[in-house]
Amino acid sequence: MLRLSQLFLRTLRDDPADAEVPSHKLLVRAGYIRRAAPGGYTWLPLGWEVHRNIERVVREEMNGIGAQEVHFPALLPREPYEATNRWDDYGDTLFRLKDRRGADFLLGPTHEEMFTLLVRDLYSSYKDLPVSLYQIQTKYRDEARPRAGLLRGREFTMKDSYSFDLDDDGLATSYLAHRNAYIRIFDRLGIPYVVVSAMSGAMGGSKSEEFLAECEVGEDTFVRCGSCNYAANTEAVRVRVAPSTHDNIPAAHVVDTPSTPTIDTLVDCLKSLGVTAPHGGEWTGADTLKNVVVMVKNPDGSRTPLAVGVPGDREVDMKRLEAQLSPAEVEPFGEADFAAFPALVKGYIGPDVLGAEKAAGVRYLLDTRITDGSAWVTGANVSGKHVVNLVFGRDFTSDGTIEAAEVRAGDSCPECGAPMRIDRGIEIGHVFQLGRKYAEALDLKVLDKNGKQQVVTMGSYGIGVSRAVAVVAETSHDELGLCWPREIAPADVHVVSTGKGNDEITSFSDHVALSLEQRGLKVLFDDRIGVSPGVKFKDAELLGMPTIVIVGKGLAEGKVEVRDRKSGERTDVDAASVIDHIVDVCRAL
RNA sequence: CGGGGAAUGGCGCAGUUUGGUAGCGCGCCUGCUUUGGGAGCAGGAGGCCGGGGGUUCAAGUCCCCCUUCCCCGACCA
Numbered sequence: 001m002l003r004l005s006q007l008f009l010r011t012l013r014d015d016p017a018d019a020e021v022p023s024h025k026l027l028v029r030a031g032y033i034r035r036a037a038p039g040g041y042t043w044l045p046l047g048w049e050v051h052r053n054i055e056r057v058v059r060e061e062m063n064g065i066g067a068q069e070v071h072f073p074a075l076l077p078r079e080p081y082e083a084t085n086r087w088d089d090y091g092d093t094l095f096r097l098k099d100r101r102g103a104d105f106l107l108g109p110t111h112e113e114m115f116t117l118l119v120r121d122l123y124s125s126y127k128d129l130p131v132s133l134y135q136i137q138t139k140y141r142d143e144a145r146p147r148a149g150l151l152r153g154r155e156f157t158m159k160d161s162y163s164f165d166l167d168d169d170g171l172a173t174s175y176l177a178h179r180n181a182y183i184r185i186f187d188r189l190g191i192p193y194v195v196v197s198a199m200s201g202a203m204g205g206s207k208s209e210e211f212l213a214e215c216e217v218g219e220d221t222f223v224r225c226g227s228c229n230y231a232a233n234t235e236a237v238r239v240r241v242a243p244s245t246h247d248n249i250p251a252a253h254v255v256d257t258p259s260t261p262t263i264d265t266l267v268d269c270l271k272s273l274g275v276t277a278p279h280g281g282e283w284t285g286a287d288t289l290k291n292v293v294v295m296v297k298n299p300d301g302s303r304t305p306l307a308v309g310v311p312g313d314r315e316v317d318m319k320r321l322e323a324q325l326s327p328a329e330v331e332p333f334g335e336a337d338f339a340a341f342p343a344l345v346k347g348y349i350g351p352d353v354l355g356a357e358k359a360a361g362v363r364y365l366l367d368t369r370i371t372d373g374s375a376w377v378t379g380a381n382v383s384g385k386h387v388v389n390l391v392f393g394r395d396f397t398s399d400g401t402i403e404a405a406e407v408r409a410g411d412s413c414p415e416c417g418a419p420m421r422i423d424r425g426i427e428i429g430h431v432f433q434l435g436r437k438y439a440e441a442l443d444l445k446v447l448d449k450n451g452k453q454q455v456v457t458m459g460s461y462g463i464g465v466s467r468a469v470a471v472v473a474e475t476s477h478d479e480l481g482l483c484w485p486r487e488i489a490p491a492d493v494h495v496v497s498t499g500k501g502n503d504e505i506t507s508f509s510d511h512v513a514l515s516l517e518q519r520g521l522k523v524l525f526d527d528r529i530g531v532s533p534g535v536k537f538k539d540a541e542l543l544g545m546p547t548i549v550i551v552g553k554g555l556a557e558g559k560v561e562v563r564d565r566k567s568g569e570r571t572d573v574d575a576a577s578v579i580d581h582i583v584d585v586c587r588a589l
Numbered sequence: 590c591g592g593g594g595a596a597u598g599g600c601g602c603a604g605u606u607u608g609g610u611a612g613c614g615c616g617c618c619u620g621c622u623u624u625g626g627g628a629g630c631a632g633g634a635g636g637c638c639g640g641g642g643g644u645u646c647a648a649g650u651c652c653c654c655c656u657u658c659c660c661c662g663a664c665c666a
């Protein structure tokens with residue numbers, strides 16, 4: 001039993017000034033966590049209880065699909081990560097350090113290499129497969145911007161698991177088992193979530209899905225189709241493009257468009273020129289081809305320019321662009337960069353000079369909406385001039401396509417064409433099929449039935465455990481405080497005694513708390529003497545146990561009050577039957 | 590890493606303009622009163638005013654550098 005008179009806890013009346021999002025404010029105010037370092041939090045008794053409860057749910061479901069728990073060091077040697085190139089590819093996000101002899105180490109951001117090597121060490125036959133291993137580990141990432149308390153820290157707890165199979169069918173089966181386990185886990189945690197198609201990012205690999213908690217403060221944006229089941233992270237959206245309807249476009253020609261460095265000014269100018277648009281209607285930004293130049297920063301530190309062409313009514317989504325170019329990063333093209341590439345006329349950049357073989361020597365990739373035969377207005381590479389009726393395939397080419405244009409609400413679903421919604425979420429889980437990238441890099445092979453060496457195929461699956469604590473707080477609270485789902489609450493029931501220490505109320509509340517514990521419930525007992533009832537009620541609401549029992553003035557009429565934290569519903573129960581009643585309530589779900 | 594704001598007791602804040610004894614509310618300790626919605630009175634404890642360097646007789650306050658935090662843009666469990 002947790003007695004508030006003894007518990008290491010101090011609740012705060014005011015929100016901490018450095019917290020912005022509700023989960024951060026409430027977890028600090030309620031005495032669950034305490035900031036200890038930039039991006040690092042101390043877990044206080046109640047917070048750690050929630051953390052362990054989430055771990056328990058995760059373990060049960062992982063064990064349920066036959067995965068086996070192991071535990072690696074967080075402090076890892078450089079070599080395995082060198083072999084897979086991630087020592088460099090992970091960039092500044094990787095915590096690197098040296099030992100006293102100058103040897104390189106890192107704090108593990110994720111453990112694909114170590115698991116792969118472990119299996120290689122011990123297993124060498126197809127008879128050993130499939131096998132799935134997992135750990136619940138402290139992970140380290142030197143985030144550029146830790147924020148929102150637990151939601152994005154530099155040290156966090158993650159459950160990561162890895163499946164090892166002989167062939168693609170086996171991988172598909174392991175992947176599905178994990179996916180289903182994740183569904184059960186997040187259902188039990190009471191987190192509202194969506195499963196979306198995702199990029200595999202720096203991990204490499206093929207099929208990949210994310211579990212996103214639907215949440216306004218989320219950092220991910222995703223689309224969802226209103227009529228079919230399609231859902232995807234915007235980074236991973238693959239646009240469905242209608243073929244060009246343009247036909248018999250007259251020859252391209254240059255027009256004078258003075259002072260038109262932006263799409264808006266260009267459209268206004270085109271309207272005033274009296275030139276007709278290829279589709280016969282009024283000119284819009286969608287008729288223009290905007291060429292945006294960026295600097296691509298490669299993992300080895302080198303920088304190469306890249307031009308991206310998108311319809312003028314859309315921005316280039318830097319997140320989507322970077323996801324396509326991963327592990328390289330994208331930087332804005334600065335004034336100094338323009339000076340170094342004089343062929344690029346800012347505001348009037350056109351395909352004439354773009355392309356690896358052309359004047360500017362800049363690689364040129366086009367959005368998939370620039371289809372064969374489509375006609376565009378675009379820069380003429382001379383200040384104040386644009387080209388009209390430039391047809392892709394006829395008048396210009398590119399070095400390839402790229403999905404970097406922004407995604408908007410109302411864009412059509414790649415599966416069924418219906419308009420899509422756009423929402424925000426927090427990534428709480430990620431499952432993906434790694435394939436053979438790591439097994440090849442680290443030489444993980446087993447002998448098959450025919451005695452031949454086969455490269456093993458792998459899956460990798462993560463759940464942010466510490467993040468899940470914050471996500472539950474974020475998705476389950478009200479203006480009074482936290483509301484934990486019973487499965488992970490620090491206690492089933494919060495017993496409030498308003499007694500003065502030496503009266504019937506005190507002795508009966510004692511009896512209630514002890515009896516409930518004997519019946520197998522986890523009890524948080526506010527047995528503090530000399531604390532006013534108002535304070536105890538406020539604390540009970542802030543702390544967020546699912547059931548609150550108040551032994552107080554009602555006892556004079558033989559009644560005890562039982563409240564449901566989430567609904568606020570209050571019931572007066574006969575003191576004689578209150579134990580059974582509460583046990584029933586707590587076991588009901 | 591760019592732009593904006595901030596750092597004063599456990600928490601929230603004033604004081605900085607105009608340099609001159611470090612304050613308020615909450616919390617904490619003691620005593621008395623109080624006890625169903627963050628009680629009252631009285632008395633206390635607790636501060637290298639984020640760090641370093643300057644200017645000055647004198648710096649929380651002025652100047653320079655650094656660190657950290659929050660928000661907005663580029664990364665992920």
